[in-house]
Amino acid sequence: MTQTGSLPLRQVLAYGAPGLPLALMGIPLYVYLPPFYANELGLGLAAVGLALMLTRFWDVITDPLVGFLSDRIPGRHRRKVLMAAGIPLLVVSLWFLLRPGEGVGLWHLYLWGLIAFLGWTLIQIPYTSLGAEADPTPHGRTRLAASREGLALVGTVLAASMPVLLGSEAPADVLGAVFWLMAILLPLSFLIMGAGMPEPTRHRPVADWHHGWPLLKHNRHLRGLLGGYFLNNLANGIPAALFLMFVADRLGAENWLGTLLLLYFGAGIAALPAWTWAARRVGKRRAWGASILLAAGSFAFAPLLGPGDAAWFAVICVVSGLSLGADMALPASIQADIAGIDSDEGGGDRAGLFFGLLGLATKLALAVAVGLGFGVLSLAGFESGDADTTALALAYGALPVAFKLAAAWLVFSILTDTEPNLREKTP
Numbered sequence: 001m002t003q004t005g006s007l008p009l010r011q012v013l014a015y016g017a018p019g020l021p022l023a024l025m026g027i028p029l030y031v032y033l034p035p036f037y038a039n040e041l042g043l044g045l046a047a048v049g050l051a052l053m054l055t056r057f058w059d060v061i062t063d064p065l066v067g068f069l070s071d072r073i074p075g076r077h078r079r080k081v082l083m084a085a086g087i088p089l090l091v092v093s094l095w096f097l098l099r100p101g102e103g104v105g106l107w108h109l110y111l112w113g114l115i116a117f118l119g120w121t122l123i124q125i126p127y128t129s130l131g132a133e134a135d136p137t138p139h140g141r142t143r144l145a146a147s148r149e150g151l152a153l154v155g156t157v158l159a160a161s162m163p164v165l166l167g168s169e170a171p172a173d174v175l176g177a178v179f180w181l182m183a184i185l186l187p188l189s190f191l192i193m194g195a196g197m198p199e200p201t202r203h204r205p206v207a208d209w210h211h212g213w214p215l216l217k218h219n220r221h222l223r224g225l226l227g228g229y230f231l232n233n234l235a236n237g238i239p240a241a242l243f244l245m246f247v248a249d250r251l252g253a254e255n256w257l258g259t260l261l262l263l264y265f266g267a268g269i270a271a272l273p274a275w276t277w278a279a280r281r282v283g284k285r286r287a288w289g290a291s292i293l294l295a296a297g298s299f300a301f302a303p304l305l306g307p308g309d310a311a312w313f314a315v316i317c318v319v320s321g322l323s324l325g326a327d328m329a330l331p332a333s334i335q336a337d338i339a340g341i342d343s344d345e346g347g348g349d350r351a352g353l354f355f356g357l358l359g360l361a362t363k364l365a366l367a368v369a370v371g372l373g374f375g376v377l378s379l380a381g382f383e384s385g386d387a388d389t390t391a392l393a394l395a396y397g398a399l400p401v402a403f404k405l406a407a408a409w410l411v412f413s414i415l416t417d418t419e420p421n422l423r424e425k426t427p
Helices: 009-016 019-024 026-040 045-057 059-072 078-098 106-133 138-160 162-166 171-196 209-217 220-250 254-282 284-299 310-322 324-347 351-379 390-414
Strands: none
Touching: 009 138, 009 171, 019 026, 019 106, 019 138, 019 171, 026 045, 026 078, 026 138, 026 171, 026 220, 026 351, 045 059, 045 106, 045 351, 059 078, 059 106, 059 351, 078 106, 078 171, 106 138, 106 324, 106 351, 138 162, 138 254, 138 324, 162 171, 162 254, 220 254, 220 284, 220 324, 220 351, 220 390, 254 284, 254 310, 254 324, 284 310, 284 324, 284 390, 310 324, 324 351, 351 390
């Protein structure tokens, strides 16, 4: 570590390596998997949405528990031990989840989805907790988060480009190809991180479970972050779940699917350095709030589009995609700052518990997004292929804007950059 407290670039990049394969599963799980089970396997929109939502509600228990365990496990490599345990669990469960046989039912989706999300939790929470501890400086934590989320965006773009690379838009083909890529790259990237990124020695006592929860309950900034993060991820999750149907049924542009995904995530990668710079100049919370408003403003035009408007939707994908880098990197960096301040003020070592709560907010938001999006369409009587797509347009575009505005209000009203010890100074 340098005298400024910042890790060398090689260690920052080594830390970010697992972010790429972990992100490969984002698009398959939230974009391709629901319509694949609902339409191609014939399980129905409402039933699939409910099953996926129920699998994520188990995270109410598993996320805080895994975060707490990653704080309590003795030894210097406690975070990496849990990650190593989660990798085979995730890979095996995804094999069954993404490559279902003929005649599978909702129990297959529910069971293997539940196991897959547990494996994901065992990897993701210790991974983000390690990023909060490895560098003691606010900007250093932003660098680590940017490395992790920047490589995650690369992985997401790679997953988004699968239809183009495979020459097939079939969900089954995309799901199978992405699985094999993830199964190879995830263990390899873990070895790179393990060899290149040392896990810091614990320097504070571990916070007691019973004393930790009351402090979390009264942490105003943590409540504001979790609330804004939940609403913002809910706003992102609804269009993700409905993306395939919106492009195919509303715009009539199935051949644009791969291009639109690449434009969206490519814009996120391109904008990530700018958001990192803005976070250092004006504060992480202001930068994140601005990105949320940018996405809300661009998405407000989505319900106005119809058949033949694929080019205009491409513009929306680019503009809303610019906010993606901020969404991925800045909340985790803010959480790392809050966890560090909590420890400095006597809260003890509980970064895992803090990031367990952040992971819980993410998963609950995505679970509710799938259930809410598909549920609204089911109540409206919409089925893929219907001529009247008004309900689809409103669910895809109007609902996310409302949740984005609510998230921005929480970020600007609670997570201000005026508190002296939560403000990142600019040089």
